[in-house]
Amino acid sequence: MGFKLLVSLLHVGQVSAGMFSDFITMLTPPEDISTYGHKIMFLFNYITVMNVFYFTLVCIGLFGFSYLYSAKRNKTPEYTYGNRKKQLKVTLIIGLAVFCTVDSVITVTANNDLVNTFWKFPESDDPETIKVQVLAQQWMWHFRLAGNDKVFNTDDDIVTANHLHLPIGKKIVFQLTSKDVIHSFFLPNARVKIDAMPGRISRIWVEFTKSGDFEIACAEMCGTHHYLMKAKMTLYDPDDFQYWESEAAKFAYQENDTGTVDSYWGWKWESNR
């Protein structure tokens, strides 16, 4: 009898532990395959720890005081007028404590990450970087690689729609614009997004660490079929990428419709500001 109970209890424990781990898996962000995604996650976790700490304090105050000082338990409230100086001090100290432990830390960290990582673009003449031009439109993504001559908007450009091919282990620089409305180029697996805006060229760089197929999303509402604006991203080992690139280049001349102006949507690569 007791044994059976123990077994069934263990079973319940197992099932609920399983459910819990399913739950955690469900709420885990997509796999991070970038060299810098961990910096964003670090900051996210730091803020979470701080938030849990301060929100616990709020809850202790909220529920604790509600329990301790309910009218039933505490008949006479403490009259607090007259010590306003003290009150001002208490509140200022709390305000400053929050600012020093949370805000200033995350501001400084985020700022360092921006300056040293996210805004630190490789030199535009660095031969090791891969350059990609992205044109967003309702509701698809166009990608353009410069091809053999390394010059954009020429006949040998490798142009793909809704499918981006890139190598891992190399810095990739994107320049983006949009044909019609504002879209947003979202790489969930790299934790970053950047808007693609008509009339402007925005830029972002990323370096991937894992080959395979991944998804690119449009994150900015861009019309009725916004939800269908997804692209596939295939990441190769550098050697495989070279092979893919040479194969694609062979077809580039045939596939580029050199007769229409529309197929020359690219632009002269803009150097770093």
Add this chain to the structure above:
Amino acid sequence: MKVLVHAHDAPNTFLSKYIISYDHKVIAKQFLWLGMVFLAIGGLMAMLIRWTLANPGVPMPFFGHLLFPNSGGVVPPDSYAMLFTEHGTIMIFWAITPILIGAFGNLLIPLQIGARDMIFPTLNMLSFHFTFVSGVIMLLALCTPLGGAAGGWTAYPTLSLNLGSPGAGQTLWAIAIFLFGISSTMGAINYITTVICLRAPGMGYFDMPLAVWGLLLTAILNAIFVPVLGAGGLLLVFDRVFETQYFLAGAAATSGTGDPILFQHVFWIFGHPEVYILILPAWGIVSDLLSFFSRKPAFGYKATALSMCAITVLSTLVYGHHMFTTQMSPLLTQSFMTLTMTISIPSAIFFANWLGTLYKGSIRFTSPMLFSLGVVFVFGLGGLTGLYLGTTTTDFYLHDTYFVVGHFHYTMAASVFLAGFGAIYFWWPKMYGTMLNERLAKAHFWATILPLNGVFMGMMMMGYAGMHRRLYNPFIYDFLKKLIPMNNFVTTCAILMGFAQIFFITNLIWTYFKGEQASDNPWEVGTLEWTTPSPVPHYNFKSIPIVKCGPHELGNPKLTTGRDFQYQTEELVEV
């Protein structure tokens, strides 16, 4: 200078009493009912949105076939875009604003500062009529051939220009927003002037209840920033109707001088203060209610009032954090991030004061108090989660995901509506002379706040898992497929929260037929409105009261009147 107002007699016809009334109390009720009707409409839209997200392609029971007969009861993608656009717009401009600012601004400002009416009664009446007309235009836009606006409540060009949204719906949306802006500006001028000029003798700024502080600061922000929104809306109309190109760029542009990002700047210069426009009255009301029902003075009254002022100023300097992904100049990005972070100092002061008010109080858990405590809880969550979005790098990941949706619903929807309901339960006796049923009110509170956290916490979790916003069917994406159960959970909670409002409606009906008569001061509070009979008579005060002490004189041990509080008209009993 003597200000002469109050030239109107007590109205006696239905029209002058209820429709074109100059009386601030009637206008407050008009705003309240308008707000509640739109709240119901916006809420039903939310249900349709949630249903679609949890069950893409499945017809919604009952409402589905009624509203979308052509698609067999399934919400089609274009209607889905209209739904979330109108849900946002309606909730912000025609539900929260009328209830918190229109209704309680009108009711409380004159009553709590000891005035007989607003200083500009005609402007006040026009303000309501403009809101009403603009709201009707908003709804009529849904009946145009191509349907209503569908570019999100932010209406970013170029999606909101003819290129992205053909049809009259979006134009009418911009016109409605413009008219609403006129209404808000009129209201704001009225509120500010009334607070400055009509305070009863003896009432200094630091003798005003914090609710009036909140409403005053809201009015100041409204007066400065709503015209900016109006200008943006008007330029949008120009672009759409007269073919100017303020916001047009890209392949369709011919002038080459337009820029859609310009609109984002204009929109968020208004849009960020708007968050505070909505929340400041709620903060003020909650600060007062916490003190009233803890039976002790508000902890750090002056610090609270001053931090509200500080937040008001700071709120005008941080709007750029909505635009980090548009790649502003590095200097702007860094400045906006840093300025955003400073807001947490006054916010922390706030929380410290709220908890300090509870500390060693003698707390009465009435329904308004429960709602106020609820606000402290949900605003805590909403405020803290803002940190992730003010931080540029984490915003790169979370921007435009459900994390943002959960966050701003905690701050703008949950906090504001909980405070609004608390205020309704608290001041109902002054409006209608009856008490709402406490038991139903408490049931309403618990039935609302539990699923509420399920909804908005669930949304934030989905956002963290990468689910982005405004997707008709998120499960097109492989990496979001695992979130179907979570979406089901959130939708279930949302439906439960919707049904919880039946307690509120039942309460209104029950009180209308069977509600007990309210005494003049049922909550035992000393601010000026409680010195008048319930409901408040025409012209409020028999004679203008003379104020002798602050609004939170509760629990003074030296009181000899047999009450544990003193009215603001009584000489302060020194300890």
